[in-house]
Amino acid sequence: MEQQLKQLQTEALTQIETAADLKQLNDVRVAYLGKKGPVTEVLKGMGKLSAEERPKMGALANEVRGAIASAIEAKQTTLEQQAIQEQLAKETVDITLPGRPVKTGNHHPLTRVVEEIEDLFIGMGYSVAEGPEVEKDYYNFEALNLPKGHPARDMQDSFYITEDILLRTHTSPVQARTMEKNTEKGPVKIICPGKVFRRDNDDATHSHQFMQIEGLAVDENISMGDLKGTLETFMKKVFGEDREIRLRPSFFPFTEPSVEVDVSCMCGGKGCNICKHTGWIEVLGAGMVHPNVLEMAGYDSEKYTGFAFGIGAERIAMLKYGIDDIRLFYTDDLRFLKQFSVHE
Numbered sequence: 377m378e379q380q381l382k383q384l385q386t387e388a389l390t391q392i393e394t395a396a397d398l399k400q401l402n403d404v405r406v407a408y409l410g411k412k413g414p415v416t417e418v419l420k421g422m423g424k425l426s427a428e429e430r431p432k433m434g435a436l437a438n439e440v441r442g443a444i445a446s447a448i449e450a451k452q453t454t455l456e457q458q459a460i461q462e463q464l465a466k467e468t469v470d471i472t473l474p475g476r477p478v479k480t481g482n483h484h485p486l487t488r489v490v491e492e493i494e495d496l497f498i499g500m501g502y503s504v505a506e507g508p509e510v511e512k513d514y515y516n517f518e519a520l521n522l523p524k525g526h527p528a529r530d531m532q533d534s535f536y537i538t539e540d541i542l543l544r545t546h547t548s549p550v551q552a553r554t555m556e557k558n559t560e561k562g563p564v565k566i567i568c569p570g571k572v573f574r575r576d577n578d579d580a581t582h583s584h585q586f587m588q589i590e591g592l593a594v595d596e597n598i599s600m601g602d603l604k605g606t607l608e609t610f611m612k613k614v615f616g617e618d619r620e621i622r623l624r625p626s627f628f629p630f631t632e633p634s635v636e637v638d639v640s641c642m643c644g645g646k647g648c649n650i651c652k653h654t655g656w657i658e659v660l661g662a663g664m665v666h667p668n669v670l671e672m673a674g675y676d677s678e679k680y681t682g683f684a685f686g687i688g689a690e691r692i693a694m695l696k697y698g699i700d701d702i703r704l705f706y707t708d709d710l711r712f713l714k715q716f717s718v719h720e
């Protein structure tokens with residue numbers, strides 16, 4: 377009987393050892409330790425043993441059960457641990473796997489040009505100002521030295537909403553508004569990008585809505601030299617260090633003297649279609665703020681002088697990126713817009 381019991385223990389222990397999962401292990405438990413299991417079966421033969429041997433066999437049987445039970449327990453812990461590890465391995469997120477690319481948009485070419493110019497002027501101590509697109513006749517014209525009936529009003533065909541309200545024809549009203557708002561009547565340095573509107577027929581170079589960037593610097597002793605230096609820095613930054621500018625006399629009612637500013641062409645003066653074989657490209661209007669404009673905004677024009685300029689953002693973008701039709705900025709053609717993506 378001793379032999380049989382030991383034999384059973386060895387058998388059970390190998391089966392426990394080779395059990396591959398918790399289910400197999402449970403089968404082993406039921407088979408060896410269950411009521412109808414072989415150990416119980418062997419013990420049924422106890423009656424045939426001598427009174428001396430019986431307790432010995434009883435003790436041995438308990439030992440065998442105990443050994444099997446603790447082997448099962450140990451194996452169970454190992455298998456459970458193994459199952460947890462497998463589960464964890466299965467659920468691991470592979471962080472090295474490249475993500476699916478997300479389609480992103482990009483900035484409109486005009487926005488890029490405007491932001492570049494803003495950054496440049498912010499670096500020179502300017503702040504960015506804003507004004508309404510639906511404007512009073514007073515700020516769009518009168519406060520800029522263009523009283524009602526002034527012939528120069530015809531330079532800019534306007535969309536009137538009422539007799540006194542119109543869509544602003546330029547960003548210059550922001551000059552008047554900024555100076556008027558400044559209660560200290562001291563120095564001012566602003567740039568103002570924004571939409572403007574004119575009654576033009578749209579074609580490759582005209583758009584009834586376009587974008588201007590206005591600049592205004594007012595302080596004591598501001599001179600034409602400051603204007604020229606500022607615009608030269610501006611143009612070299614936008615188009616390249618090799619570019620030059622020239623000023624030509626012009627007329628605006630709100631500046632005196634007034635100038636048109638040309639930038640040297642990328643053809644280097646050899647003459648090309650862009651500069652119409654002149655070597656120069658007209659880019660903006662500018663001048664010294666008219667004393668009347670300063671006075672109307674409450675400034676002492678004896679003490680303060682200033683310069684102002686107004687530039688068409690589309691024109692800059694067209695020259696910078698070689699775009700030949702202003703309408704492309706406003707027709708949302710993705711084939712055009714995607715060319716300005718920084719992601720592809």
Ligand code: PHE
Nearest residue numbers: 546548661662663684685686
């Ligand atoms: N407002 C003028 C225009 O739209 C440009 C300009 C601005 C000229 C400031 C001089 C000074 O044509």
